[in-house]
Amino acid sequence: DVKVTQSSRYLVKRTGEKVFLECVQDMDHENMFWYRQDPGLGLRLIYFSYDVKMKEKGDIPEGYSVSREKKERFSLILESASTNQTSMYLCASSSGTGRYEQYFGPGTRLTVT
């Protein structure tokens, strides 16, 4: 089974802190994604990567950056956390061929106070 793991299930940070959310997948997938999920808004794509060191902006990249130094790991960085970044963050991965089914991690619920 494909496994996507995220570094924390729950995280509390203060405004202005730099926050790192880590995601690791074990299926040698080319594509990796970061979403945030808020009530009533569904899943919104922040960034995605289709190869090592490659990244593309999603719908809401402002206030975020990403890093993909190794194929299995995709990091989401909040340079200076703000209260409006309090949300559920979901990481996903998919193969670069075939039907592109996305496999999701369990999510990180981030609270910025």
Place this chain on the structure above:
Amino acid sequence: LAKTTQPISMDSYEGQEVNITCSHNNIATNDYITWYQQFPSQGPRFIIQGYKTKVTNEVASLFIPADRKSSTLSLPRVSLSDTAVYYCLVGDRPPAENMRFGAGTRLTVKP
């Protein structure tokens, strides 16, 4: 702007068949249609994917008309454990406009 439109919520009773329809008027020729299920406090989980006509697996069926401008996820004989949010996704590969999930449909199954 989301490429898909789904009902916000639906209610059903145990044992009934549930059909959730998704509209995707601007679907591209190469786009597949994929449905995901999400339980509270979990990430979404793949249910089924199709391109045209009908696809069936052990969990659900997916009906896609010839014009492909909509699709219907059919859940046979639902149980309480099928209570979840269901997302329709059209085209799940880069560029980013192809990977918008939308708000999903909250299905509540009652006893």
